Amino acid sequence: xxxxxxxxxxxxxxxxxxRFFGGDELAVRLEVSARTLRRDVDRLRAYGYPVETxxxxxxxxxxxxxxxxxxxxxxxxxxxxxxxxxxxxxxxGGAQEGSLDEAAARAYGKVxxxxxxxxxxxxxxxxAGLETERTPAPHTxxxxxxxxxxxxxxxxxxxxxxxxxxxxxxxxxxxPHRQIHHLLRWYLLAWDTGRQDWRxxxxxxxxxxxxxxxxxxPRPLPADTALAYLRQxxxxxxxxxxxxxxAPLTTVADAFRHQDxxxxxxxxxxxxxVLHLDSWPWLLLHLASLSTDFTIExxxxxxxxxxxxxxxxxxx
Numbered sequence: 104x105x106x107x108x109x110x111x112x113x114x115x116x117x118x119x120x121x122r123f124f125g126g127d128e129l130a131v132r133l134e135v136s137a138r139t140l141r142r143d144v145d146r147l148r149a150y151g152y153p154v155e156t157x158x159x160x161x162x163x164x165x166x167x168x169x170x171x172x173x174x175x176x177x178x179x180x181x182x183x184x185x186x187x188x189x190x191x192x193x194x195x196g197g198a199q200e201g202s203l204d205e206a207a208a209r210a211y212g213k214v215x216x217x218x219x220x221x222x223x224x225x226x227x228x229x230x231a232g233l234e235t236e237r238t239p240a241p242h243t244x245x246x247x248x249x250x251x252x253x254x255x256x257x258x259x260x261x262x263x264x265x266x267x268x269x270x271x272x273x274x275x276x277x278x279p280h281r282q283i284h285h286l287l288r289w290y291l292l293a294w295d296t297g298r299q300d301w302r303x304x305x306x307x308x309x310x311x312x313x314x315x316x317x318x319x320x321p322r323p324l325p326a327d328t329a330l331a332y333l334r335q336x337x338x339x340x341x342x343x344x345x346x347x348x349x350a351p352l353t354t355v356a357d358a359f360r361h362q363d364x365x366x367x368x369x370x371x372x373x374x375x376x377v378l379h380l381d382s383w384p385w386l387l388l389h390l391a392s393l394s395t396d397f398t399i400e401x402x403x404x405x406x407x408x409x410x411x412x413x414x415x416x417x418x419x
Contacts, residue, residue: 107143107146110133110135110139110143111143111146111147111150113133114129114133114140114143114144114147115147115152115166117129117132117133118147118154118164118165118166119166121165121166122165123163123164123165124163124164124165125162125163125164126140126162126163126164129164144156144164152166153166153167154166154167155167179222179225182218182219182222182226183225183229185214186211186214186226186229186230187229187233189207189208189210189211189214190207190211190233190235191235192204192207193205193207193208193211193235194235194236194237194238195237195238195240195287196237196238196239196240196241196242196243199242201244201245201246202242202243202244202245203243203244203245203248203289204240206245211230214226215227238287240287240288241288241305241307242307243289243306243307244306244307247306247309247312248282248289248306250312250314251279251282251291251306251312252282253314254279254314255279255280255281255282257318258278258318258319258320258321259279259314259315259316259317259318259319260276260277260278260296260315260317260318260319261276261277261278261279261293261312261313261314261315262274262275262276262277262311262312262313262315263275263277263309263310263311263312263313264309264310264311265304265308265309265310266308266310267308275295275297275302275304276295276296276297277291277293277294277295277296277302277304278293278294278296278319278322279291279292279293280292280293280294280321280322280324280329281324281329282306283303283329283330283333285330285333285334285363286361286363288305288307289305289306289307290303290304290305290306290333291303291304291305291306291309292324292329292332292333294319294322301325301332303332303333303336334363334379337363337379338363338379340381341379341380341381342379342380342381342402342404342405343377343378343379343401343402344376344377344378344379344380344386344399344401344402344405345375345376345377345399345400345401346375346376346377346378346390346397346398346399346400347369347373347374347375347376347397347398347400348373348374348375348376348390348393348395348396348397348398349372349373349395349396349397350372350373350374350393350395351368351371351372351374352366352367352368352374354374354393354395355374355376355393358389358390358392358393359376359378359389362378362389363378363379364376364377364378365377365378383405383408383409386405387409387412
């Protein structure tokens with residue numbers, strides 16, 4: 104009986120990812136026979152979980168949206184990660200009503216009911232001994248992100264008012280494709296039908312959002328990922344800087360924690376860093392905090408400017 108319970112919970116955990124799974128894929132993943140898989144699916148249905156099935160070639164298993172997560176499904180480390188994730192999200196923002204951080208703060212106090220009973224004292228201890236510093240971030244509406252998620256899922260055109268950095272408000276009609284989180288900001292990648300081009304919008308600057316219900320054909324993304332396209336735009340007017348730093352990757356990551364830096368460990372004590380910057384003085388400020396040797400591989404102009412600054416320091 105214990106083996107059956109463990110097997111069914113493992114199946115439920117896989118299905119709750121929201122993906123479509125072929126029968127063969129599920130059987131291999133769970134290390135069971137096709138017959139056992141069918142029996143376990145029937146058990147889940149008997150417990151009240153609506154598992155959707157499509158037989159034949161191209162068939163699949165899928166757990167219908169909106170089902171309730173049973174307490175036993177959260178493993179110990181998953182429960183702790185959930186609590187900490189909510190705490191971190193709750194600490195970033197302005198705590199305005201309806202914002203993501205405010206919703207996370209409320210959920211943080213309710214998640215105990217989804218935990219196994221043995222973990223509830225640990226959750227209480229975690230809360231009692233945890234402090235998080237509030238990090239200022241734009242107010243982002245949970246409702247706005249929810250509407251955008253539905254529109255992306257169903258490929259529906261949306262309309263909204265958008266406020267530019269200068270304060271100009273324009274009406275937009277767009278085909279939403281991805282929501283992106285980057286450096287405490289939420290963005291929407293969408294095809295702007297009025298401008299007939301891809302655009303990235305800050306979600307906190309979107310107002311009066313409406314799902315038109317009109318479907319659009321999906322388009323291939325303008326880059327390998329939505330995040331890659333966002334970075335292209337953010338770095339358009341910046342200089343690419345490549346460094347070799349004689350320090351472990353974790354040490355370099357801590358020095359550049361507020362900067363969009365691509366880090367690669369060359370050795371356990373040497374790191375390659377690729378950044379996009381407006382000016383070299385910012386770079387020196389953070390490199391100085393590392394107290395270690397480094398080489399500016401590119402661009403040559405940054406390297407020359409740093410040489411000149413070194414001479415100034417020497418004379419001083």
